[in-house]
Amino acid sequence: MSERQLRAAADLSYDALTGLIKGDLDLIWCRGYSPPGVYEAAGPRIETACDASTYTLTPDFQCVGVSIGEANESLEKAEQYVAEGAATTRFIRESLFAGVGSPVDRLLSQLDALWPTGAEVALTRAGGPALLNVIRRWRSGGQANPHIDQRNSDILGGYAFTRRLGVNVYLEVPPENGGGELELWDTVVDDELEYLEQRRHDYGLDRERLAAPDWTVRPGNGDLLIFDASRVHGVRRLTKGQRVAMACFLGVRGADDSLALFA
């Protein structure tokens, strides 16, 4: 455990985002960002879509949408990412969140309003829109290895991001003592080549080779968390219930460049 207290902001604001980008802040934690009615309506459709999905990197969780992490691992997935991104974004927006609105769409318009040069969906190297977000579902027994999400990817070739912020909206979390916390280590990895050398063959780092996480954060249903994706992070193994979260990333360049969202 770190001696240092986790530095968190309770609201999404320009100052909080720049705090995360500069490293003065560790977390933005907005409670109840997605109201209960949203998941009540969308949950059954999301669960069906999760059951129909295929995720190639790990059996630990299901994932709606080919993520950029998956796309970085093979040519086939990279092609699928480019071909399907826009349609998956539409499916999530128009089918899964029909009638209630997607929390990530709301986030996108909020960011567009608060960031000086706006926010938009990133473009892939091929010119079309990237996938805006994925939806992941963990069931009892699932976890996520400690990892970082690397700043840049050939697929989003036109950007040189200086920071990549990880965004999660938790639609459903396990009950008390059921695991599924977000684990954060007091380690920010800037040398991505060194990280690649230590990486497991599937994804992430060996948990056994790290000290215990410095902080574990237990989001509530509907909460929004944003953190620096180059900070080592993982998901604690679930022992009960399920954990359903929408995830995307904010690609940051300078203050003079718009935020680019992708998943």
Ligand SMILES: O=C(O)CCC(=O)C(=O)O
């Ligand atoms: O689901 C979570 O809490 C973290 C997922 C994650 O690794 C990320 O958002 O980069």
Ligand SMILES: [Fe+2]
């Ligand atoms: Fe991550």
